[in-house]
Amino acid sequence: MQQAWRTTDDELLVALADAQRRVNEASAAMVPLVAEAATRGLAEQKAFRDVPDLLRTVQNVSRPTAKARLRAAEQLSPLYLITGRQADPELPVLAAAFAQAEVSAEHxxxxxxVLAAVPPHLDAHRAPLEADLVEHARVLDPDAVAKLGKRALALLDPDGPRPRDPRPTRNRLTLRPQGSGVEARGWFDAESAAVLRTALSPLTVPVPSVEGAEDATRDERSTAERNGDGLVELARRTIGSGALGTEATQPVQVTVTVPIETLTSREGGALLGFGDGGLAGAIEAEAALRLACDARVVPIVLASTGEPLFLGREQRFANRAQRRALAQRDGGCAFPGCDVPPQWCIAHHIVFWGHGGCTDLPNLVLLCGHHHTVIHKGEWTVEIDGGFPVFHPPPWVPGGPRRNVLHRPDLVGRIPEQGRVPQRC
Structure with missing residues (x-):
């Protein structure tokens, strides 16, 4: 391969994907080797405690890695019976995908x-669950597959395992002086926690960092910090007004003044803050186009002569009924692998509103702030296929078109006879 610094951006990304595939191939090639070493009893012959101990020395890896490789060999290698016949591996679908380098060792x-957590009374769901998880692992990273598996298990076994230790049965909240502040600790039952999370949700949305920062979409606060800020804000609103505000009732406070040429050519600049009390700042066309999709921002589009063409149009934004329909259809951010809930998402126009796109459900998709920016970069595209959003990646992302299944775990791991729904991608 040519030197990395000589490659174009797309060539470099394709090379990265190819390198990962070679890593997958090497990982898969170890399965029969580890299985054979275990079958021959080499660990005992060479005076090692067990097979993982042997692998630690031979391959210079940690014990957890060695144990994971042995477990993969035990479940993905064909079984050889005493009669000499060969039987399928314990996890045949996963074994086939791994052998073809379609999934990684992490997958x-x-x-x-996930499959080890399936309780005995749901054994009939094990094979469909394996097949579905492998299918989605071809295009979702291991973290997303883990979330999907956890949610599928929760739906297949809603009662879950019995708790090992006694748990509190009444809501509790303790405020204890700690340093210069107060430490809060508590426990809430599931229903109370759902009520609290619902009330906190509009107050804990990740917010952009200081305008002009290198990463203007990142909220540096942790989840715990955002929850803390949200709880304080909830108390302030309750004390001040006697009622909680919701995301839908927040006033539009930001404006972006965009020349019509910027919308049509995607070049030039725009101005933030026209008429909002002095919060003004120049931004590039890309940022202006992204903000023009945000329902919290009023677009002021100027003709070439400078006069306003329109000061925002109510029908440009998804109305409340459309938001409910989008939440039902997409479940949250529709970008593959994203689990951001719908109340934290923007109703994005697939054909940009500035390019003539309509505010109709077939032209809308829910996106979180981060993936809204990703789509506006222009390398990913989205379309509605079969009534659901399907995302097409750039050439350097392997796997082809895909959709987000994290918001629909009810479709994963179902027995075919009970109405299992095949995925389109």
Whole structure:
């Protein structure tokens, strides 16, 4: 391969994907080797405690890695019976995908973990669950597959395992002086926690960092910090007004003044803050186009002569009924692998509103702030296929078109006879 610094951006990204595939191939090639070493009893012959101990020395890896490789060999290698016949491996679908380098060793560990958590009374769901998780692992990263598996298990077994230790049965909240502040600790039952999370949700949305920063979409606060800020804001609103505000009732406070040429050519600049009390700042065309999709921003589009063409149009934004329909259809951010809930998402126009796109459900898709920016970069595209959003990646992302299944775990791991729905991608 040519030197990395000589490649174009797309060539470099394709090379990265190819390199990962070679890593997958090497990982898969170890499965029969580890299985054979275990079958021959080499660990005992060479005076090692067990097979993982042997692998630690031979391959210079940690014990957890060695144990994971042995477990993969035990479940993905064909079984040889005493009669000499060969039987399918314990996880045949995962074994086939791993052998073809379609999934990584991390995917293998995640799927094994999910399947190990299937309770005995749901054994009939194990094979469909394996097949579905492997299918989605071809285009979702291991973290997303782990979330999907956890949610599928929760729906297949809503009662879950019995708690090992006694749990509190009444809501509790303790405020204890700690340093210069107060430490809060508590416990809430599931229903109360749902009520609290619902009330906190509009107050804990990740907010952009200081305008002009290198990463203007990132909220540096942790989830715990955002929850803390949200709880304080909830108390302030309750004390001040006697009622909680919701995301839908927040006033539009930001304006972006965009020349019509910027919308049509995607070049030039725009101005933030026209008429909002002095919060003004120049932004590039890309940022202006992204903000023009945000329902919290009023677009002021100027003709070439400078006069306003329109000051925002109510029909440009998804109305409340459309938001409910989008939440039902997409479940949250529709970008593959994203689990951001619908109340934190923007109703994005697939054909940009500035390019003549309509505010109709077939032209809308829910996106979180981060993936809204990704789509506006222009390398990913989205379309509605079969009534659901399907995303097409750039050439350097392997796997082809895909859709987000994290918001629909009810479709994963179902027995075919009970109405299992095949995925389109």
């Amino acid at each position: 293998v560990r995640v799927i094994q973990s």
